[in-house]
Amino acid sequence: QASQEELKAAYRRLCMLYHPDKHRDPELKTQAERLFNLVHQAYEVLSDPQTRAIYDIYGRRGLEMEGWEVVERKRTPAEIREEFERLQREREERRLQQRTNPKGTISVGIDATDLFDRYDEEYEDVPGSGFPQIEINKMHISQSIEAPLTATDTAILSGNLSTQNGNGGGSINLALRRVTSAKGWGELEFGAGDLQGPLFGLKIFRNLTPRCFITTNCALQFSSRGIRPGLTTVLARNLDKNTMGYLQWRWGIQSAMNTSIVRDTKTSHFTVALQLGIPHSFMMVSYQHKFQDEDQTRVKGSLKAGFFGTIVEYGAERKISRHSILGATVSVGVPQGVSLKIKLNRASQTYFFPVHLTDQLLPSAVFYATVGPLVVYFAMHRLIIRPYLRAQKERELEKQRENTASDILQKKQEAEAAVRLMQESVRRIIEAEEARMGLIVVNAWYGKFVNDNSRKNEKVKVIDVTVPLQCLVKDSKLILTEASKAGLPGFYDPCVGEEKSLKVLYQFRGVLHQVMAADNEALRIPKQSHRIDADG
Secondary structure (H helix, E strand, O other): OOOHHHHHHHHHHHHHHHOHHHOOOHHHHHHHHHHHHHHHHHHHHHHOHHHHHHHHHHHHHHHOOOOHHHOOOOOOHHHHHHHHHHHHHHHHHHHHOOOOOOEEEEEEEEEOHHHOOOOHHHOOOOOOOOOOOOEEEEEEEEEEEEEEOOOOEEEEEEEEEEEEOOEEEEEEEEEEEEEEEOOEEEEEEEEEEOOOOOEEEEEEEEEEEOOEEEEEEEEEEEEOOEEEEEEEEEEEEEOOOOEEEEEEEEEOOOOEEEEEEEEEOOOEEEEEEEEEEOOOOEEEEEEEEEOOOOOOOEEEEEEEEEOOEEEEEEEEEEEOOOOEEEEEEEEEEEOOEEEEEEEEEEOOEEEEEEEEEEOOOOHHHHHHHHHHHHHHHHHHHHHHHHHHHHHHHHHHHHHHHHHHHHHHHHHHHHHHHHHHHHHHHHHHHHHHHHHOOOEEEEEEEEEEOOOOHHHOOOOOEEEEOHHHHHHOOEOOEEEEOOOOHHHOOOOOOOOOOOOOEEEEEEEEOOEEEEEEEEOOOOEEEOOHHHEOOOOO
8 A cells, every 4th residue: 555655765765775885895785786676676566556556466476477568558456457367267268278177976875774773673583683784775976077179168078877776877968068158158968878868958048137147958858758858947136245036947757836045145055945846845944154264164954844744954064174075964854764964075076975874753863863973073083184184284384395495595595685784774773763762673583483382392483583673663663564574674484384473572762562463464563552561
């Protein structure tokens, strides 16, 4: 938010500090020339409104993006942002033309009813009857890949295999999608399988207004019983910023009309739906709460009632690694019984394990389906997941240090050179501040501090930044903005990839003060709240 006048004042101040003619020592003169050139390059970027807007939004990588030479120089920051995103999309489209987007699902159905619902007296004489029989009674595997053909055309190849109680089959589908305009696209689908005959389908998407769209999907399924047509139409509308309304009409083998309202906010997801159809009509209400933590924890519950019975479901999901989300849901229904559904999302792959526990409503089955996954998760998290993530983070940090070692060494040398060049200016600043009983930085450290007893084995990594901070004092004030302090003159990053803080012990009006601020936290001193109690 600095004005052009503030930029010019800072530029003049740093030029005076680093000007080569102010230093007679040959080594200091060489270091001053290098820092003076860096300051000049920074001022050239920040004094130009266009390059400054690019740098403020995207940093150094934005300035390195190809294509800015064709951008009009009178654009606003918002227009520059749009132009940058357009250039990024074009580069991403070129990259997508050379790769696929695989997606897959593996589902394994498990019958564990023998755990809770068995007649022990009938199997006393049968060998091996002392152990419950847990069986896999169904499996499903599906996979799809996308191949961009042009900027508007995409081919999608998908296939699936299914088996249940010893009987199974599979199918393969090819879809060709074309984006016809900014308002819509169309898709042709061809399929074949061993259980069903050829399939021909057509899907059309169209934005009717900025807040309303329609999707129509028609298909012809050929089989030994003849041709079975099907048609599905969905009309959707934005009711407000976070709410969508849907109307669906399905005609064919399972004809139905469905209406639903979905509200999705930063902290919650709510759905209510009503369906009238053959063979099933039902009403469903579901709610999901999103916790604002780094693990993206979510808890959910739903109630579904219809001609088939009533089902109550509740569960939770949590991020266990950078690309993996683990979830568990308990389903209690009449006459469906009790089931536990475990799902693992790993990047674009989904692994689903529905475990059927009992056909009856047994309290013991509900209890173990609820408590069991929690106990297993916390045990795995403590013994496996947490150590694995810690080791992975260490490996990534080590790799990051290796990749940036030469750059960090250069930054360290530049910071040390800047500190040597600041000595004379800092001496004059301290004399002026002492004369007015102003702000004097006694000690200042920047880097990784370890205050928690649980992390006492970790190594403290800090650097002394007393001189650079004192050099930034002006009129008994020190103001740091919301940005990483590693970029300040005389600073560098002593612990790449780790949390850093700035600790300052300073004297103001003859009284000691102390403050600690996070790396990206704004800091303004002096403040009364930083004062050290003399009695303490």
